[in-house]
Amino acid sequence: MAAITIADVDIPMTAQDRIRLAIHTLPTLAAKDVNLDDSCAICLNGFASILEENENAVQEDAGEDRDAPSELGITRLVGCGHLFCRKDLLEWIRGFHGSCPTCRHIFLEIRPPSDSDGESSDGDYFPNEEEDEEEDDFIIESDADVDFDFEVDEMDLGLEIGEIWEDSGMDDGESWADEETTYSEADMSLTGELDALAEDADDTLCGVDEGSDE
Structure with missing residues (x-):
């Protein structure tokens, strides 16, 4: 059997x-x-x-039940x-x-x-190493999350700029230069004013020299 x-x-x-x-x-x-x-x-x-x-x-152990x-x-x-x-x-x-x-x-x-x-392939059991490992603290954000955070940052930046305008006493429609004035035009205007001041200074100096000759 x-x-x-x-x-x-x-x-x-x-x-x-x-x-x-x-x-x-x-x-x-x-x-x-x-x-x-x-x-x-x-x-x-x-x-x-x-x-x-x-x-x-x-x-x-004779006589004892086991x-x-x-x-x-x-x-x-x-x-x-x-x-x-x-x-x-x-x-x-x-x-x-x-x-x-x-x-x-x-x-x-x-x-x-x-x-x-x-358990191994031959039927033996081998205890695994400690499985209570710390979880990863870093979270991988998806593209959608990144885009959303970027939009929120832009909104925060816009709010901060608005607060700066309010603190400076200017309205939203005002700016440091005329809206139709470009940086080049502003530079030309400033240069013209400086030239006019220089000519006035020259005329004044010439008048002083003529008075001293007499």
Whole structure:
């Protein structure tokens, strides 16, 4: 009869349910099923010492009922057949790892309830880095927002100019020069006035010289 693995069970379960089921189905191997010269690939402790520790614990706990799965002894993963001490493999599975620590054979399809993206392609779970990064404080404005702000700035500029006219005592229709007078015409008018003043000064000087000659 073929063994039923966790992957064959197609029942909607949470990640914790799958972990508990995987741990419950792990076998506990006897000494005759283990090469005592080998060691656990996770903790590197020899299987002989692990089994000895298991026997001592069983004698001490004789007569006590245990609902929780034992973390002592040696177990085997169905599929790849690699052996590990139960304590290390249970800790491995509870850490949301669904693949063999030695060959990466997937024995448990598991996804963490929140950080499902942290699972690698081989079924292992690797916690993501801190996701609570600060949000970007800079807001990229659209072209419409920029145009709107430019129009508002023009309106503000117009209001400021109007306030300047009011503070100077001039009406909106008045200006520093006549509306029909261009800058060139104003310069010519000023030049003509200066020439007239120079001629008057020359005439005055000539009159003074003639009076002194007499």
